[in-house]
Amino acid sequence: MPLGLNKVIGWTAGIGAVLVILSGASLAALAARPLVPDPPGIASGVSEDRAAALRHFLTQDCGSCHGLTLGGGLGPPLRRELMVDKPVPYLAYTIMNGLHGTAMPPWSAFLTPEEGEWLARELKGMNP
């Protein structure tokens, strides 16, 4: 996992170095973006109301085990920087199906597949 993080940081730094020749404004715009860019062409399929409900769910219900600020509890921390090397499909699968042998339950009774993916993207800071 630290290796993956280093890779991404290295990758980002590399891009940054290339972009030094670009204008300061472009550089600032890049810095404001998440480390991992959005995969193109995935529509979220989640309404704004539902997004608010999902954020509440993430804070309060996921937060029961992972901490209100996602800093961890009985479940591991889910802070954004720890999610960098976790692919969206892996996170979405875990949310929907749980992790056997751990206290992580499957949440598919409460979420559509799109919502599971939305939450996975939320953990990575990829939602608008």
Next chain:
Amino acid sequence: MTQGMKTGLNPGSSSAPGAGCRKGWGYLAAALALAGNLVFAAPGPRGTGDLGIVVERGAGSLRLIETSGNTTLARIEGLGDLSHASAVFSRDSRYAFVFGRDGGLSKVDLLEGQVVRRVVQAGNAIGGAISQNGRLVAVSNYEPGGVKVFDAETLDLVADIPAIYQEGKPASKVVGLVDAPGNRFVFSLWDGGEIWVADMTDPAKPGITRHRGVGRQPYDALVTPDGHFYIAGLFGEDGMALLDLWHPEKGVRRILPGYGRGEEPLPVYKMPHLEGWAVAGRRVFVPAIGRHEVLVIDQDTWAEVGRIPVAGQPVFVMARPDGRQIWVNFALPDNERVQVIDAETLAVIHELKPGKAVLHMEFEPRGEEVWISVRDEDRVDVYDTQTFARVASIPADKPSGIFLTDRAHRIGL
């Protein structure tokens, strides 16, 4: 008489005797809160026996409440991440020790309505206990896993007990920390599957007794009101681990083995809590894991003597102080409901729907009323346990745990 004092839903709407007095309190507290001054000045000396706190988990604040008129006296802020926060009280019931998720340990003066000391003692914590003599406060930590013990007066670190159960492995997360007679702390190791007893006779050098192999993933524990038995619930397998604290040399015994054998357990959306001791006569009531059932145990034989079908997966199973009723709340998706079981007939005799996300229930010391936190409705409601009527409702920001000062004088709380 109590009825007369408590009929108003809030101070403003009530004309019951004493309403003027309550109004005064409310206005005073509000004015002081607005002024940014957390101190609420009681008019003359005041006892703390009817005080308590409500955790506002999202805001990192507490509501100081009183149960004689069912009102809020003050709001106390700046306690950090209070998801899954709990509290114990000093032996004089003046101070609350609040254990925050972020490892914060805060000492709150209920009479002054403010935090008087605070330490961030770990990265991630789950709860704590106060010693029999009231001099030590222990905190159970997830990260780094173990128990830290503090001087109750100063919050200076007295002892550090890392929960190392196997060489080369990280320390275990610690759950189910309680106080026990003999100035002992007892706790369970989630990752290690062990129960440890720490004798605090010499506070700086705790005498640790390890009980290994008690079962997979103990998730919480409780101690009987007489301090005689410690029971840990197991998440990783069906059953519970029982330790006789009068005879710890006899070791840990498994009870309710395989209570769900052959059945596929449901996903557990919220870890149940074992808190207090739901006991009526010789019967003990505990939540079943992954089942819509409350289990009934005979305290003489420790055998299962019944299962009560309930509305969902139980989270808290709490006995009214007189033992006549058992109140149960539930995990998602049934967490808007509360059911009441008659301890004699084992039948569900009443169901309440307080609102979305009922998180905790706390009985007043003699059981005539119960406080219920309703997180998603931003309310704490008070119910009459005889009539089941709602007698008060107090706004609170995403309330979770409710803790009344009578806990100061109860073993294991």
